[in-house]
Amino acid sequence: MSERIAWNEFIIGAIIRIAGFSTIGFVILIFAFLLQQGLPALNEVAPDNFLGTRWYPTFDLYGMMPLFLGSLLVTVTAILIALPLGISTAVYVREVAPQWAREILKPLIEVLAGIPSVVLGFFGMTVLAPFLRETLQLPTGLTAFTGALILAYMALPTMVSVAEDALDAVPKSYRDAALAMGATRWETIWRVSVPAARTGILTAIMLGIGRALGETMVVLMVTGNAARMPTTLGSLFLPVRTMTATIAAEMGEVAAGSVHYHVLFFIGILLFALTFLINLAAAPAILAKRRRGGLR
């Protein structure tokens, strides 16, 4: 009978270990597959073509600069919008709002994370883009800015939650010390609590960047998808094309194994590598936070 238990224990232990190890396997598998399918592009496309400014796959022009800069423009704008909104909201919810308001606000902000991105993209197309076109007198509402605005809101639930936890982790003694020296609560928030929470806030920014960089459907639906170089600040209010949207829009129409196919996988490698680095940078903070009990 105890023989049997020992056997059970051994087999179950083995199964559970395999489940645990499989995650590493998946990451490696994904990366290896992207490499295998994407690296041939480096042989098939000349470097100056790759680094060029024109993306016309039909004419074998694979200049990635417009796509890369498009992603960069949308992501940076989204973070610049989300950051003040996210931190102010976190501060308000954590430090200012009365209990009842907190109970309403927190779930409401989290609801946003439960809306599929394609629904937000749809809303962006049908409501936000026409609205921006008319208010800002633009030729089209499908612009980098429209995408960035929605991406900013999509980054908010994570950003608010991480920033709030960071504020929560600031020792009460810091605040008490500041208050005891005659600082107002307002001064305490901005001169003590927020600076002390900066690591957490930095994590929030990193996660937001990763999220915005990788988002596909929203940018595909609302940024207009014109692969042109965003050279001036005015480009913000013109259509752009991001790396993710390019894959989504073109992969369905290419032949497996063609140059275009390899190039799209190569863009996948770039996205994988970029988000990998970003998450690597944010990892220590995420792990620490998880140890304290709670990232969702």
Add this chain to the structure above:
Amino acid sequence: MNRYAQQRLGFIALGAVTLVVVIPILLVIGNIIAQGLGAISWEFLFGMPRAGMRAGGILPAIVGTILLTLGVALFAIPFGVGGAIYLSEYARDTTFTRAIRLAIINLAGIPSIVYGLFGLGLFVLFFGLGVSILAGSLTLAIMTLPVIISASEEALRAVPTEFRTVNASLGGTRWQGIRKIILPQALPGIITGVILGLLRAAGETAPILFTVAAFYLPRLPQSVFDQTMALPYHLYVISTQVPGMPLQIQYGTALVLMTLTLSLNLTATLLRRHFRKRRQW
């Protein structure tokens, strides 16, 4: 200016910014409900699309999404919960364990379109599953894995260590302790995590673009190797690819999809709240 007047102004400004965050959320939800409600009818929910999707219902898309989500559950729950049990109950703090944790964080951060590429390359082409429910479920399952693992591990770790010690002291093996005490106690948290993972899978579009989704397929799928329509992809298609699409059908589809994910979200939140109150420790 008086410092306390400054504080009062500051607080008001913060409240105003919070409203700027919250009001658009309500606007989006309200807009989709208000515009979409009119489209909802028996025929819309349970009928086949007709006239190039410009009329009729969205049943194949609803069924497709449900099937995909079930497929994800089938693959992701055993691996996810198993992985969480490994990390919380078996793994020691070694370089290798840290590598696993890092892998999970990175899986969570990989863009969904990259999962789509991977699914296309591995499942559709390499394994020859073709564009199918199976290929899509597997792709979405790997994407969902980190969500389920993280939430489950957290739930397992929340169970007091002492229970493990007591189990051992009474002659229980590690797995007996997990099965009889730890897992039952962590179950509510695990279920919450699983729901959150599944709702993410149900709402995703990019990973299924090249792995499952049928543009227009007015019949129910016949097997797991069949293509299928799915709600998120359907919404993308009818709002961008089909000229002359009645706006109401688009809104109706958006409403159905949003209702599905938000109700899952609500279930998870309520479950968590309910069990947190009844917890015995």
Add this chain to the structure above:
Amino acid sequence: MPEPKIRIENLSYAYAGVQALQNITLDIAPQRITVFFGPAGGGKTTLLRLINRLNDLTDGTAMTGRILLDGKDIYAPATNVAQLRRRVGMVFALPLPLPGTIRENVTYGPRLAGVRDARRLAPIVERSLRQAALWDEVRDRLDAPANALSGGQQQRLCIARSLALEPEVLLLDEPTSGLDPLSTGKVEAALQELKKTYTIIIIPHSVQQAARIADDAAFFLQSKLIEARPGREIFTTPRDKRTEDYVTGRFG
């Protein structure tokens, strides 16, 4: 002197690089209450947990020496650890009822060992609860949640839970530290009954308690065993200056 139930030979133990026990040699006689006492951090709890291998759950440990139970090395590779822990029960400083009812708590160990038949479990429940002096207080509500009991009752439930496995040795780590005097009295009285059948090792929560219940006593200080003799002698005429200082309350 009869054969010792437990023999500890040249035992040294370290975890996380800290020496917790240094070269301990000690015999534990059967059917007596042996008390491990001394100031906190002396290694008493560590030694107690080594006797039923609960330290196996901890990483990064190093042990030399042997612990023999009935003459057999419990750290020998062939040892069935689950079986060992059934023979050597453990009660912790804080009452730790498992989630579930009183009955489920008591039957947890036997059920793991394969006893599932309710007719066989019922007498085990009654015997264990009687031995732990809890039966009369809970006989009418065996299916009530265990955590609804008072702290003192919970601790006796934990003792009953260990007794359900009919262990040969019972280890208790400050079992009365969180209890009121009345509950403490009940636990101590129960132990006096139990020693007729079991070998008991207990870490008391005070010198007074140690003196009250010890048949034998071992004094630990800074990871060393200072002296071990029958309780009557060690508390009245300690041989070592350090034992005397501690017993008379000059430190600790």
